[in-house]
Amino acid sequence: MSKPTVPSGTSDHRADSSAALHPLIADRWSPRNLDPTAELTMEQLRPLFEAARWAPSWGNSQPARYLVGIRGTETFDRIAATLSRGNKAWAPAAAALVIGVAVVLDEEGRPLPYGEYGLGLATQNLVLQAVAEGLVAHQMAGFDAAAIAEEFGLPDSVEPRVAIAVGTLAQPDTGPLDLRERDAKPRRRRALDELVSGEAWGTPAF
Structure with a gap:
């Protein structure tokens, strides 16, 4: 399958860094003005999830x-x-919504060290792979974790920690003005x- 086309102007948000960065890092950002017509398949x-699977833990x-x-769906x-x-105002335009969940208890019910840290590492892999695929991924703290746990029947051994909107940028000069203005702010x-x-x-040190 062909990768989604990234609208022109994406490089405007490239990180202004003191050292050369890999493009996957330099070009990663968190826009809100997403294309509500863009579609993604599970394949x-x-x-993105394969990248998350290979994160260190x-x-x-x-x-x-x-x-x-x-x-x-x-x-x-x-x-x-x-x-x-606030997130309901823009995130439903994403092609996919994801909830990141951390395992916090092991199979014997004992606290699992660094579960949240491991989820963070895996999610960063996911987000960077999204950039490699010509996508954008916006991570959100603003969601109801208790509602997710109830809605999806999560066991006590796991905790929802992050929501992620995955999609493609809206074409230039399209989308709600307030979102365009927020996205235009410098990083x-x-x-x-x-x-x-x-x-x-x-x-x-530097």
């Missing part, structure tokens, strides 16, 4: 689990219903001298 989504515990629905609608009001990050210490805490 087109397979590489503590003791190879592999704590990342996912729920996924493509637009037009009941699963998609059930996930969309749990989103916060910002703290400088390395605030993030990485060397000789002592707060002493910049």
Whole structure:
């Protein structure tokens, strides 16, 4: 299957970095103005979850689990219903909605170390693979985890931690004006001298 076409102008959001980054990292961003007509199949989504499957994890515990629905399915609608009001305003235009779930108890009911961290690593793999496939993926904290657990019958050993909208960018100058304005804002990050210490805490390493 051919990959979705990325609308022109995507490079406008390339990371302004102090060192050369791999394009998958430099071009990853979280737009909200998605194409409501773009469609994905489960086979087109397979590489994203395969990438997640190969993420590192503590003791190879592999704590990342996912729920996924493509637009037009009941699963998609059930996930969309749990989103916060703000996210409901734009995320249903995604081609797929995903819930990332962390295994927090092992098979004997004991706490599983670093389950949430493992889910984070796997989800970053998923998001970067989405970029490689010509897609965008916007991660969201704004959803009702308790509603997801009840709706999908999740066991006590797992916890929903993140919602992800996967799709393609809307074509330039299309879509709601408020979303276009939010997406047009420049990307910002703290400088390395605030993030990485060397000789002592707060002493910049770079």
